[in-house]
Amino acid sequence: MYENLFKSIEIKSNTAANHFVAQAMEGNDGAYGGSPSERTINRYRQLARGRWGIVVVEAISILDSSLARINGMILNEKNLDGFKRLVETFKTENPLGIIFFQLTHSGERSGGFSDITTLTPNTQGCRYLSSDELEQIKDAFIKSALLAEAAGADGIDFKMCHGYLGGEILRPRNTRPDKWGGSFENRTRLLRETVSEIQDRLKSKRFILGSRLSLYEGIRGGCGVAGADELIEDLSEMFEVIRLMDTLGMDYVNVSAGIPALTGAITRPTEPSKHLALHHLRYTQSVKQMLQQENLHLRVIGSAYSAYKENAPEIMEEMLVKGYTDFCGFGRQTFADPLTPQKLRAGEKINWCLLCSGCTKLMVSQRNDGCIVYNDYYKAIIKQAT
Ligand SMILES: Cc1cc2nc3c(=O)[nH]c(=O)nc-3n(C[C@H](O)[C@H](O)[C@H](O)COP(=O)(O)O)c2cc1C
Ligand code: SF4
Incomplete structure (x- = not known):
C-alpha cells in the first residue's frame, strides 16, 4: 500500500528517502537573541525520528529587525553555533534526512518589535523602505544563506510567500518607482540577484536552493493576478517567476497560496473551509504540468495536505502516481504528529490534525505554539490564554 510515497527521489545531487515534506512551521520558541532553544531543537529531533523525506526549518529571520514573532529565530553569526547544534541533532537522529532553512524578512508582517517596514508608499503605520535598505536586505539574505550552509543545512527555502517581504516585492501592486518595483524585471530583482550571488559564493555544489511562493494571494494586485488593479486569479506571471527560478538554476518550487494574516483560509484551510485545499492540488498540478511540457527541471512541493486528515496518504499517492507533484507538504500535521511518515509505514495509529486552528491562535498571540x-504543553498554554 502507498508504495510511491516511500520511494526515494533525487533533488539536485541529494536523495530524499521519500516524498513527505515537513513544511516550515513557526513554533515561536527560540531562545533570547534568536538562537534555537532546547524546545526548538527537540521539535526537529522529533521530525527527524518521523522520517520525513525533507524537513523545512520554520521561517528564520535574516535580520534582528525583520522578525514576525517575539521568540522567532534569527540567522546571524552570533547564533551560528545554535543552528549547527540543531542540524547535528537532526542528522544524528536521521542521517538520511534532508533539512532546509527557510529564510525570511517579514516586511509588513513583522511583529512590531522594531519599526514595521513597507515597500509601498503611504502605507499607514509602516516606514517606507529606501532603495539602499532593499540592497542591504538582499545582502542579508545572501549572508544568511551562506550561514545556513555553514550550519550544515542541505539547502534553503527563500521565502517569497504568505505576504512577507519576498512576496510583497513580487506583486503587481509593487509599483515603486525605483529599481525594486514596477516592471517584472524590477520586481524579480531581489530573487535574481540574491540567488545568483548565493550560487557564486556557495562552497558545496550539492546545496539546494528553492523558494516558496503564494501562487495566488487573494488580494487586489497581489501575486497571481494580471495587474495592480486586478483581483481575479491569473497565474501567468507566477508561471514566469517559476520559469525564471528554473533559468537561475534553482532546484525546487514550494507551491503555496494566500496570506495567512489576510486570506488565511486559502493558506491553511480550517474545518469549515477545508475544501479550499483542493485549489492547492490544482496549483501544484498546473505547475508540474507546465514544467514537464517545457522540459524544465525544478522539483515541485505541494502544500496543505493536513486538510485531508486520514485520507491524505491516498491523495498523496494519487498525486504522485499521476505525476502531478514530486513532494507533498504537510504543515499542521507535523505539529499534530511529528512521527507521521514513520508511523504510516509501520502501520501504527496516527494522530491526525483536526484543523481546529489552536496552534494558529497560539502563534498569533505570540505564545510558544504547537x-x-x-x-x-500547548494544551496547558491555551488553557491559560483563554
Ligand atoms: C502555526 C503555523 C505556523 C506556520 N509557520 C510557517 C512558516 O514558518 N513558514 C511558512 O512558509 N509557512 C508557515 N505556515 C504555513 C504552513 O507551512 C502550511 O502551508 C499551512 O499550514 C497549510 O498546510 P497544512 O494544511 O498541511 O497545515 C504555518 C502555519 C501554521 C498553522
Ligand atoms: S492545534 Fe488543531 S490545527 Fe493545530 S495541529 Fe493541533 S489539531 Fe491541528
Whole structure:
C-alpha cells in the first residue's frame, strides 16, 4: 500500500528517502537573541525520528529587525553555533534526512518589535523602505544563506510567500518607482540577484536552493493576478517567476497560496473551509504540468495536505502516481504528529490534525505554539490564554 510515497527521489545531487515534506512551521520558541532553544531543537529531533523525506526549518529571520514573532529565530553569526547544534541533532537522529532553512524578512508582517517596514508608499503605520535598505536586505539574505550552509543545512527555502517581504516585492501592486518595483524585471530583482550571488559564493555544489511562493494571494494586485488593479486569479506571471527560478538554476518550487494574516483560509484551510485545499492540488498540478511540457527541471512541493486528515496518504499517492507533484507538504500535521511518515509505514495509529486552528491562535498571540489537541504543553498554554 502507498508504495510511491516511500520511494526515494533525487533533488539536485541529494536523495530524499521519500516524498513527505515537513513544511516550515513557526513554533515561536527560540531562545533570547534568536538562537534555537532546547524546545526548538527537540521539535526537529522529533521530525527527524518521523522520517520525513525533507524537513523545512520554520521561517528564520535574516535580520534582528525583520522578525514576525517575539521568540522567532534569527540567522546571524552570533547564533551560528545554535543552528549547527540543531542540524547535528537532526542528522544524528536521521542521517538520511534532508533539512532546509527557510529564510525570511517579514516586511509588513513583522511583529512590531522594531519599526514595521513597507515597500509601498503611504502605507499607514509602516516606514517606507529606501532603495539602499532593499540592497542591504538582499545582502542579508545572501549572508544568511551562506550561514545556513555553514550550519550544515542541505539547502534553503527563500521565502517569497504568505505576504512577507519576498512576496510583497513580487506583486503587481509593487509599483515603486525605483529599481525594486514596477516592471517584472524590477520586481524579480531581489530573487535574481540574491540567488545568483548565493550560487557564486556557495562552497558545496550539492546545496539546494528553492523558494516558496503564494501562487495566488487573494488580494487586489497581489501575486497571481494580471495587474495592480486586478483581483481575479491569473497565474501567468507566477508561471514566469517559476520559469525564471528554473533559468537561475534553482532546484525546487514550494507551491503555496494566500496570506495567512489576510486570506488565511486559502493558506491553511480550517474545518469549515477545508475544501479550499483542493485549489492547492490544482496549483501544484498546473505547475508540474507546465514544467514537464517545457522540459524544465525544478522539483515541485505541494502544500496543505493536513486538510485531508486520514485520507491524505491516498491523495498523496494519487498525486504522485499521476505525476502531478514530486513532494507533498504537510504543515499542521507535523505539529499534530511529528512521527507521521514513520508511523504510516509501520502501520501504527496516527494522530491526525483536526484543523481546529489552536496552534494558529497560539502563534498569533505570540505564545510558544504547537498542537493543543495532542500535546499537553500547548494544551496547558491555551488553557491559560483563554
Ligand atoms: C502555526 C503555523 C505556523 C506556520 N509557520 C510557517 C512558516 O514558518 N513558514 C511558512 O512558509 N509557512 C508557515 N505556515 C504555513 C504552513 O507551512 C502550511 O502551508 C499551512 O499550514 C497549510 O498546510 P497544512 O494544511 O498541511 O497545515 C504555518 C502555519 C501554521 C498553522
Ligand atoms: S492545534 Fe488543531 S490545527 Fe493545530 S495541529 Fe493541533 S489539531 Fe491541528
